[in-house]
Amino acid sequence: MADIGIGSPMSTQAIDLTRAVVLSASGAAGAEAKAIEVLIEEVAKRSGVIYRRMHELPGAASGNDPIIVAGSRESLLPLMGSDGNLVEAANLSPEGYILRTSELRGHSAVMVIGADARGVLYGIGKLLRQVSFRRCSIQLSEELNIVTSPRFELRGHQLGYRPKTNAYDAWTLEQYDQYIRELALFGANCIEILPPRTDDAKSGPLMKADPLTMMVQLSETIHSYGLDTWVWYPNIGNDYVNPASRAEELAEREEIFRLVPHIQAVFIPGSDPGDMEPDLLFEWTGHIASILSHYHPEAKIWLSPQVMMHESRPWLDSFYAHVEREPEWLGGIVFGPHVDDPLPELRRRIPAKYPIRRYEDITHNFICQYPVADWDVAFALTLGRECYNPRPLAQKQIHNVIASHANGSICYSEGINDDVNKFIWLDQDWNPSTSVMETLRDYARVFIGPDYADSIACGLMAQEENWALPLAVNDQVEITLQQWRQMERHANTHVLGNYRFQMGLLRAYYDAYTKRRLIYETELEYRAKDALRMADQNGSLAALEKMERILGLARAEPVAPDYQLRCQQLADELFAGIGSQLTVSRHYASHPERGAFIEAIDFPLNDIRWLRQQSEIIREEPSEAERLVLIEQLLDRTNPGPGGYYDNLGSPRSASRIESGTLWENDPGYLSSPRIAHMPGMMMMISDKRQKELGGVPLAWENTANIMLDTPLTLSYDHLSPGCRYAVKITYIGESRGDGYWVTLTANDEQIVHENLHIPAASVMTVQSEIPPYATANGKLQLTFRRAKGFKRLHVAEIWLIVAAGHEPLQARGCEDNYQLRS
Structure with missing residues (x-):
């Protein structure tokens, strides 16, 4: 077909697309046809305007309505011939697109030309992200000239239909369809779904469909957009050696592979969940691969070297040995939580023929792959692991620092709490140079409204700043709330009912409420201790009573109750609108740590729990003199004595x-x-009896210094007295997994203070040991902790460096306390 002279640059700065006509090839089918449907449907949802369609180039007398040309290069070629845009599109990589404003036979035009069907969808997504939609108005405010292809091959997210999640289990198929569509508008090309049986209950009170039925339907939905379906399929059986158990497990997988119509890949994690030695893992996976290939011949299985319960180095070395044999069924390797080799090292150890996919945890705040750096304990105690957590700058850095070692990502998620992070990752997987503000503006413009593009983008950035400093001194928190409240006051009903706006608004109120409580409750603790200091004058029992009365003011006379009420209202609205489960009691969350952070909105932010438990113990003493001694010890719990040091x-x-x-x-x-790790589950782990035996759980045990594997933990002390003898008292925290860990402590990395000390699982242990006198002879001291063996994480909560009375040598002591915790 001859060149008909279309595609010349626009002469104007903007286009009114309200009366636009969509021009596409009549033969467009499958995912390309779906992409054009998405354009028309999304325009109608956002503006009420229903675009007309045409399949022929406009004639001379066709009016002046603007035209949106949408299609793949292949489908548009018969229609547009040698147009320069089509020539340029021939050089695009797969999934790339051209999005350009131009003129077409005298009409203002927007060209959306994809290298393939997916490219059409992504170009349409970018167009929708640039347009300002209002009622009966569609405006493109500036010229577009975008020629782009994705940087990374894999771009997607896991959407698990199971009760553990904080929203997904409440969704209908229509809600899934819309969310998958929205991810695709930002460049997603794969969605990972789950089988009906995982490490979770098969069904829950909010589920609208049988899990297997939903799995089949989700596969169809994903395929309709031209995206790939991945299946995350952990090994959670009890016995993979017994022939009968193996047959039962294989039969389950065969049924799923037979029924689910579209599967491009299956990802089997090495653990989390699952617990298999590599020899058995690879042998077993070979059998699964045989069944998979029967129903989905092109599908491959991907494995991750995730290790939770084992000594990781022997396990990893065995895993690598199996990969080096290059099993034919292996499609690639997955890097994710509990992979104890850094991604560059993993890439070095894996044969080049196997791609590496990232399975990044973007949903959790602590006890996770990428914890929030230097997070205030007040937030850890209240917001917990799965709050609404927009972290745009952190997520961009996490993505980019190791991106070159993988071929993209399908991120781990437990619901919509990480909604913003999902879109940051998609844009970074498409182009790592994309600024987070560009993504956030697009996010706000297309999902909330054009009038909020800048204000919402800045508001989400401000929420990340809320977490950047110690909460008590972070004045950004009040500023963030002021900004969001101003948006709230001026928002229309549609925006106020938008779940993405509600999520941001709730966080703004919640953070400000938490700061107000922290300051208030900290002052109440000081006042309560002031009352105890007067015990020798007013009597111990009267002092304890006054202390408890003062501490009780946090509930009797709460601070900022209107903030708390607004959070509760928004939580109810979010449950009604998108199934976000912010409480166990009202919204059916599976567990408080599974996104139900409203349950912890009034969790104490001072040491009230420990003080009250101490009060009970002191009251049991019949002697006034003994009660006064115990009160003095309470007030001096963290006192290391003259010349000493205490560190929480x-x-x-x-x-x-x-x-x-x-x-x-x-x-x-x-x-x-x-790193600083948070352990807010300590209170739940310790039985009531044990709490009484150890006198309560101080707030200092809720966070620790934490190291992984063979990384040392080193603390430095200066200005010590060279003529003094020192002892060190340390509180270790043991996790609930495995057999615990063994730790060795050295002074100045030379003198052993204690060696191979066992910290049992689910325990708190306080140990006091003498420091060799020559270790402090120059007035300085380094204490270095190393995990000798056992579970991969080591936790140190508190350290007292104590000067011996009269400079006399201190006798080294073993375990002062060993508090076994309830798993």
Whole structure:
């Protein structure tokens, strides 16, 4: 076909697309036809305007309505011939597109030309992200000239239909369809779904469909957009050696592979969940691959070297040995949580023929792959692991620092709490140079409204700043709330009912409420201790009574109750609108840590629990003199004595004593650096009886200095007295998994203070040991903790460096306390 002279640059700066006509090839089918449907449907949803369609170039007398040309290069070629845009599109990589404003036979035009069907969808998505939609108005405010292809091959997210999630289990198929569509508008090309049986209950009170039925339907939905279906399929059986058990497990997989119509890949994690040695894992996976290939001949199985319960190095070495044999069924390797080799090292160990996919945890705040750096304990206690957590700058850094070692990502998610992070990852997987503000503006413009593009983008950035400093001194928190409240006051009903706006608004109120409570409850604790200091004058029992009355003011006379009420209202609205489960009691969350952070909105932010437990113990003493002694000990719990040092390693002051190792910017997963870890489940782990035996759980145990694997934890002390003898008292925290861990402590990396000390699983242990006198002879001291063996994480909560009375040698002591916790 001759060149008909279309595609010349526009002469104007903007186009009114309200009366536009969509021009596409009559033969467009499948995913390309779906993409054009998406354009028409999304325009109608956002503006009420229903676009007309045409399949022929406009004639001379066809009016002046603008035209949106949409289609793949192949389908448009018969229609447009040698148009320069089509010539340029021939050089695009797969899934790329051209999005350009131009003129077409005297009409203003927008050209959306994809390298293939997916490219059409992504070009349409970008167009929808640039347009300002209002009622009966569609405006494109500036010229477009975008020629782009994705940087990474894999771009997607896991959407699990199971009760553990904080929203997905409440969704209908229509809600899934819309969310998958929205992810595709930002470049997603694959969605990972789950089988009916995982490490979770098969069904829950909010589920609208049988899990297997939903799995089949989701596969169809994903395929309709031209995207790939991945299946995350952990090994959670009890016995993979017994022939009968193996047959039952294989039969289950065969049924699923037979019924699910579209599967491009199956991902089997090495653990989390699952617990298999590599020899058995690879042998077993070979049988699964045989069944998979029967129903889905092109599908491959991907494995991850995730290790939770084992000593990771022998396990990893065995895993690598199996991969080096290059099994034919292996499609690639997955890097995710509990992979203990950094991604560059994983890439070095894996044969080049196998791509590596990232399975990144973007949903959790702590006890996770990428914890929030230096997070205030008040947020850890209240917002928990799965709050609404927009972290645009952190997510971009996490993505980009190791991106070159993988071929893209399908991220792990437990619901919509990480909604913003999902779209940051999609844009970074498409082009890592994309600024987070560009993504956030697009996000706000297309999902909330054009009048909010800048204000919502800045508001989400501000929420990340809320977490950047110790909460008590972070004045950004109040500013963030002021900004969101102003948006709330001026928002229309449609915006106020938008779940994405509601999520941001709730976080703004919640953060400000938490700060107000932190300041208030901290002051109440000081006042309560003031009352105890008067015990020798007013009597111990009267002092204890006054202390408890003061502490009780946090509930009797709460601060900012209107903030708390607004959070509760928004939580109810979010449950009604999108199934977000922010409480166990009202919204059917499976567990408080599974996104139900409203349950913890009034969790104490001072040591009220420990003080009340101490009060009970003191009251049981019949002697006034003994009660006064115990009160003095209570007030002096953290006192290291004259010349000594006390460190709560979760506090910013004490954390500054820790040698940082690799900077966060280069090691956001802390695989080779110490970090501050939060342990807010400690109270739940300790039985009531044990709590009474140990006198309660101080707030200091809720966070620790934490190291992984062979990384050392080193603390430095200066200005010591060279003529004094010192002892060190340490509180270790044991996790609930495995057999615990063994730790060795050295002074100045030379003298052993204690060696191969066993910290049992689910325990708290306080140990006091003498420091060799020559270790402090120059007035300085370095204490270095190393995990000798056992579970991969080591936790140190508190350290007292104590001067011996009269400079006399201190006798080294073993375990002062060993508090076994309830798993």
